[in-house]
Amino acid sequence: MNWVIDKSKKMPYHTYLEQLLKPLDEYLDSYNWLLCDIEGGGDLSNLPIDYEQEYFVLSPQEFRTILDNYFQFWWGAILGIPNL
Numbered sequence: 001m002n003w004v005i006d007k008s009k010k011m012p013y014h015t016y017l018e019q020l021l022k023p024l025d026e027y028l029d030s031y032n033w034l035l036c037d038i039e040g041g042g043d044l045s046n047l048p049i050d051y052e053q054e055y056f057v058l059s060p061q062e063f064r065t066i067l068d069n070y071f072q073f074w075w076g077a078i079l080g081i082p083n084l
Contacts, residue, residue: 021067031080033063038076047071057081 021028036055047069048062058066060083 029060033058034079036077039074041072
């Protein structure tokens with residue numbers, strides 16, 4: 001990952017989820033998203049992020065809201081849970 005951060009000129013930022021998850025875009029709607037230990041920045045007023053919870057599960061639409069609002073992801077875990 002350090003090499004990608006230092007050498008790659010293809011991504012303007014390595015902290016925006018929209019850029020990081022672009023290769024997975026066609027699969028995003030097939031999963032619910034569990035987020036935990038999230039640290040990040042941006043305008044949280046319209047985002048379904050609750051820092052008061054240890055973890056939370058987002059629908060595909062809620063997760064896309066985060067991607068569309070340029071949330072800057074510094075640390076945390078994101079897990080995709082297949083929709084059944």
